[in-house]
Amino acid sequence: MIRSATLICGFLVSPVWAGEIWVTNEKDDTVSVISTETLEVIQTYPTGERPRGITFSKDFSRVYICASDSDAVQVMDPNTGEILHNLPSGEDPEQFVLHPNDRHLYIANEDDAITTVVDTETRKVIAQIDVGVEPEGMAVSPDGKIAITTSETTNMAHWIDTETQELFANTLVDSRPRHAEFVAGGSQMWVSSEIGGTITVFNVEDQSEIAKIDFEVQGVHPDRVQPVGFEFTADETTAFVALGPSNHIAVVNAETFEVEDYILVGRRVWHMDFNGDKSQLFTTNGVSGDVTVIDVASRTALKTIKVGRFPWGAAYRPTE
């Protein structure tokens, strides 16, 4: 069914960027699949309990889903929606990142103050690393040498050496760090702090702080401007930052660290992903239960798509 839908779409638009945005619905135990051509939900698949983090294997033949309350990472066939098997994940997996080797998943176990490393081929846990309270944000450097876990209550970014699976540095950030990303060829690492209301930019080489980005949305009390997920445009000159209950996305110049724009989206905006050519951005709006589509060039919201209850994570896969 999903195949026929994408086939039809393929005829309508250039097939190069035909694709789908997969959204986990935290309180519906489902994923919604949105066609990036028709901007409609074309499929809804059941998952384990409380699905949050979602990511695809490098060849897009597998989708990994953190089913937090099922204490498992589920491996799904994205062509059929069938759950192929579960990976051991440690308790309450919230968010994860796939190592560039396409094999190792680094998983934040929110209730256990642990980062679990799982080999997706052997389906075995290869390491568990003690981190701070409520680990959440996960990132891995482009060369695969460093993995990051941020811990929400400890307020740190923990730097993991992926060869030894041990911590080699811990850096304090503002309150409730939620998301981390490497940029600029892996020379910078950004961490968002939800309650602190900032993004801290680190120099990866010596883990020193390069910059701190503040946000200010007109008419919204600063306490409610809470940066969570963020993503970069293809040229990495611009970052789009979800600001949670302020219901806005900030557009940040990644070179000057200045905020250039704010875009109104749905309520409690959380995470996001781009379509194939990164011309459109899809944001998950938890409280309003929808996804906002943003035109990246004009920085305007194009459309709102209703999905399940409390959409959380978003991930893109090409279908052609």
Next chain:
Amino acid sequence: MGRNLLTLTGLALCFGTIAQAEVALNIGYLKVFQPQPPTLSNLDPEPEDIGLAGALTGLDDNATTGRFLGHTYTLTDAILEEGDDTLAAAADLLAQTPFLIIDAPAKTLLTIADLPQAEDALIFNAASGDVSLRRDACRANMLHTVPSDAMRTDALAQMFVKKRWDDLVMIAGTHAGDLAYANAMRASLTKFGLELNAEKTWAFDADMRRAAAQEVPLFTQEFGDYDVLVVADELQDFGRYILYNTWEARPVAGSEGLTAVTWSPVIEQWGAAQLQNRFEEAHGRDMTSRDYAAWAAVRSLGEAVTRTDAGDLTILRSYILSDDFELAGFKGRPLTYRDWNGQLRQPIAIAHPRALVAQAPLEGFLHQTNELDTLGLDRPESNCEAFE
């Protein structure tokens, strides 16, 4: 008198420690059991470890962070029965640490805060909502992680305004706590432009488990029509029998029904589910408001140690009261302390036993500096001078 030394030490060296000073912070926890007058129902006995359990979860959180920084935390507790020598126990704790969390009535708090040994101490009031402690009876060495009664009644008053429930009546019990709550409620209603149209005092001695369906309709019939019945029953004596037994079919709020609380098991947003899980796993029960207040006190100290890399009283106190301090308290906003009376600013949950209904400050209640200051004593309303 029971006393334990609970130690949580991190293996700092194993965790890629940042090059920082070693800090070992000992926190004292003093609880004075307050005799509970008999109540009509014994359905909900108070957990023995109420308060202390929250402090221990806070200590755990601090220790996990501390192990990356070379900071260790310990808790020394003293649990007293009524009649024990409270002052001696407090002096004993103060000889070991200047940081003291206290779960005791307002009067006891003040006598401890006024001990000569407490002059160079930082006391956290984690149980008393007494408004005077945030006003003329404030002390420079005392902070409050538990909201004042006024913060809780202001939260409900905002709800009444928002819902346009302006025809209000109240039933108050006769215990000191009931009277204090009723006073706070009257002040809050005045503050938000509301008033009580009728008041009655609950002084029954019948067994309401059997007679509620007969007595309460008659007792409330005199009120005539109204929007909401406010119940001031802080000991949870009779309030539970008012619901669904009133003459008019109207909502009940206050100490029963729709309540304004520091914390509740129904809070799951803002990452609260994680704190609830952590607490439940460690202590085998739900986290209560008093647990939360003790948790917030321990975490305030932990946060200050983490950010200042110091264990010194003066440094920690001034950091906690500064603009730089913020505590992520699972309430959706950073928590800070009012520098005029030491009260922890915090959103107040408006909840019934099965769900969160709203969170105060409600939308539309504005303030020139911080919306959270629409709850409780704002700077001009507090005549506390100890912090100047």
